[in-house]
Amino acid sequence: MKYAKLIDEARTAREMAYVPYSKFKVGAALETKDGRIFRGCNVENASYGLCNCAERTAFFSAIAEGYKPGDFTALAVIGQTDGPIAPCGACRQVILELGGNALPVVLTNLKGDVFETTAAQQLPNAFGGADLN
Numbered sequence: 153m154k155y156a157k158l159i160d161e162a163r164t165a166r167e168m169a170y171v172p173y174s175k176f177k178v179g180a181a182l183e184t185k186d187g188r189i190f191r192g193c194n195v196e197n198a199s200y201g202l203c204n205c206a207e208r209t210a211f212f213s214a215i216a217e218g219y220k221p222g223d224f225t226a227l228a229v230i231g232q233t234d235g236p237i238a239p240c241g242a243c244r245q246v247i248l249e250l251g252g253n254a255l256p257v258v259l260t261n262l263k264g265d266v267f268e269t270t271a272a273q274q275l276p277n278a279f280g281g282a283d284l285n
């Protein structure tokens with residue numbers, strides 16, 4: 153399968169999750185055009201609203217290393233869900249802005265269910281930078 157390696161990286165990232173409150177581990181792996189992979193896991197906090205999802209951790213890590221919107225080829229996400237995991241709304245907004253409309257988003261779970269979608273499909277009728285005038 154085309155995304156097998158990226159999904160495996162997301163699975164590895166999931167093991168790093170810091171989830172003392174929800175106990176729900178999520179992993180993400182973001183591939184760059186120059187062949188790097190940035191892993192992300194969810195990182196929780198006793199102040200629950202500060203919890204950061206795996207998807208945003210992966211993107212923010214890549215941005216902090218100098219990567220820009222347009223530099224990414226695919227994002228994989230994995231969690232222990234019945235079907236492929238569904239990113240939260242906040243992550244969909246970030247994935248769209250930093251990944252771009254066409255970014256392949258590969259949603260999966262520990263059982264191996266896979267749903268291939270795109271950033272834009274995951275957030276129809278989105279608010280974006282062009283709306284700021």
Ligand SMILES: O=c1ccn([C@H]2C[C@H](O)[C@@H](CO)O2)c(=O)[nH]1
Nearest residue numbers: 174176178194205206238239240
């Ligand atoms: O796609 C998702 C969905 C949830 N979570 C995290 C947020 C929180 O730490 C925990 C429970 O919502 O899972 C993610 O990281 N990614």
Ligand SMILES: [Zn+2]
Nearest residue numbers: 205239240243
């Ligand atoms: Zn999220």
